Amino acid sequence: MRTYRKNPWKGRKTGLTNEFMAKLQLYFSYPFVWYALIVGLLIALCSSLLGVTLVLKRFSYIGDGLSHVAFGAMAIAGVLGLTNNMYVVLPITVISAVLLLRTGQNAKINGDAAIAMISVGALAVGYMLMNLFPSSANISGDVCTTLFGSTSILTLKPEDVILCIIMSVIVIAVFLLFYHKIFAVTFDENFIKAAGVKAEGYNLLIAIITALIIVLAMNLVGSLLISALIIFPALSAMRVFRSFRSVIICSAVISVICAGVGIFTSIMAGTPVGSTIVVTDIAVFFIFCIVSLFTRRKA
Amino acid sequence: MKKTAKAAALTAAALLLCSSCAQQPAAKAPDSPSALINNIMSEAAAQASEAAPKASATTAAAPETTAAAAETPASQDGTAVDIDLTQMNSTMIYSVIYDMMINPDSYYGKSLLVDGYFDTMVYDGSDTRYFFVVVPDATACCVQGLEFILTGASYPGDYPEVQDDIRVRGVMDCYEEAGQMYTYIRADSLTKI
Numbered sequence: 001m002r003t004y005r006k007n008p009w010k011g012r013k014t015g016l017t018n019e020f021m022a023k024l025q026l027y028f029s030y031p032f033v034w035y036a037l038i039v040g041l042l043i044a045l046c047s048s049l050l051g052v053t054l055v056l057k058r059f060s061y062i063g064d065g066l067s068h069v070a071f072g073a074m075a076i077a078g079v080l081g082l083t084n085n086m087y088v089v090l091p092i093t094v095i096s097a098v099l100l101l102r103t104g105q106n107a108k109i110n111g112d113a114a115i116a117m118i119s120v121g122a123l124a125v126g127y128m129l130m131n132l133f134p135s136s137a138n139i140s141g142d143v144c145t146t147l148f149g150s151t152s153i154l155t156l157k158p159e160d161v162i163l164c165i166i167m168s169v170i171v172i173a174v175f176l177l178f179y180h181k182i183f184a185v186t187f188d189e190n191f192i193k194a195a196g197v198k199a200e201g202y203n204l205l206i207a208i209i210t211a212l213i214i215v216l217a218m219n220l221v222g223s224l225l226i227s228a229l230i231i232f233p234a235l236s237a238m239r240v241f242r243s244f245r246s247v248i249i250c251s252a253v254i255s256v257i258c259a260g261v262g263i264f265t266s267i268m269a270g271t272p273v274g275s276t277i278v279v280t281d282i283a284v285f286f287i288f289c290i291v292s293l294f295t296r297r298k299a
Numbered sequence: 300m301k302k303t304a305k306a307a308a309l310t311a312a313a314l315l316l317c318s319s320c321a322q323q324p325a326a327k328a329p330d331s332p333s334a335l336i337n338n339i340m341s342e343a344a345a346q347a348s349e350a351a352p353k354a355s356a357t358t359a360a361a362p363e364t365t366a367a368a369a370e371t372p373a374s375q376d377g378t379a380v381d382i383d384l385t386q387m388n389s390t391m392i393y394s395v396i397y398d399m400m401i402n403p404d405s406y407y408g409k410s411l412l413v414d415g416y417f418d419t420m421v422y423d424g425s426d427t428r429y430f431f432v433v434v435p436d437a438t439a440c441c442v443q444g445l446e447f448i449l450t451g452a453s454y455p456g457d458y459p460e461v462q463d464d465i466r467v468r469g470v471m472d473c474y475e476e477a478g479q480m481y482t483y484i485r486a487d488s489l490t491k492i
Contacts, residue, residue, distance in 0.1 A: 032394055032398055273390070
């Protein structure tokens with residue numbers, strides 16, 4: 001007797017796969033999807049490189065503060081009617097970063113208080129300016145887009161991509177060239193000062209790179225979520241690895257993978273890009289926390 | 300402190316020069332009534348207008364072959380269209396429409412199927428009524444509208460109520476008004492869904 005066997009899911013699975021692949025092919029036929037992927041991965045790489053240094057220097061929250069400054073600067077650019085807000089946003093953010101990172105230790109107002117003050121102040125001033133001098137009828141939409149990134153990463157133009165590539169190359173090159181000095185400044189600033197190295201110069205360099213990354217990353221995840229892009233990959237890597245180099249390499253790999261998965265998921269599932277990337281970062285952080293439990297036991 | 304301020308000022312100046320290299324074309328807010336929707340995407344609309352060809356009104360430019368429009372998928376109602384936005388998720392729909400505003404040349408002459416809600420308005424100083432299919436983004440905090448013109452239809456009899464969900468099928472086209480080019484959908488059909 002012939003046995004009748006049939007898998008009812010077989011055809012359906014193939015159908016779903018074909019549908020998924022067709023959708024994938026369709027979406028990736030648009031140039032702006034590729035732009036988003038390229039820019040997203042580059043920003044993730046740069047932010048993770050710097051993230052380790054900032055976390056170790058106890059400046060985890062500076063990303064948040066500077067992004068709020070950038071938000072305020074964008075509002076000023078809107079009031080001035082500038083078509084390219086980078087003219088205002090970049091200089092103001094860089095100056096704020098320099099002031100925060102360099103005067104943090106010696107100023108009358110301590111580092112964390114200065115960050116909090118500038119952060120909240122810039123946010124309030126920015127929102128007030130946007131309301132007093134609206135550049136469009138939809139203020140809440142403008143604010144939402146700036147704070148959460150919305151879909152702005154999928155609306156990049158080729159010029160934006162080129163600018164991002166140039167800035168990313170500069171950031172990576174600076175990091176590789178001054179790796180040892182950044183390492184020294186990160187762990188023992190007093191020691192390298194005693195050794196005759198100008199620590200202030202390297203702090204200034206870190207401040208400028210931080211500001212550059214913040215301005216770039218605003219397109220990807222928005223003002224409120226930038227800190228996550230800087231902090232989570234570094235913290236995840238620190239759960240498992242111990243040396244500076246291995247933490248940086250692991251952090252870069254985690255950040256790039258999370259950004260890639262986040263962008264891909266948001267494109268395919270229709271979720272907001274920035275928050276999807278951050279949620280992926282959070283998931284990886286918890287995975288690394290669990291992994292660290294086992295690795296520490298073995299050690 | 301003086302050194303810090305000096306260094307910051309120099310850095311800012313250098314970065315300012317750097318950013319000017321990647322300067323974007325100037326965009327001005329659309330002052331014409333048929334600018335897209337509620338001036339929400341005013342910048343995009345202005346850029347679209349500037350990027351549009353100086354063609355005569357209602358004349359579709361020769362369609363350029365882009366990777367995006369290379370395929371002609373069958374839409375949900377079975378008829379083939381070049382760009383079927385009804386089969387995309389909200390993030391992609393929003394992004395594609397934004398791309399249409401930024402790079403309108405790539406889309407002229409392409410057939411299009413889009414879902415959204417209906418809106419109409421008469422702008423100050425104009426007696427012409429404009430019709431839009433409005434599409435929100437994934438977070439629903441931003442919307443974009445595509446103007447459409449349904450040939451032979453009269454308002455209000457042939458149109459749905461404002462905020463009604465609609466499906467518009469047509470061909471991307473452009474027209475000139477007050478010296479500016481505007482992108483619109485030359486609609487074949489308007490369906491309430």
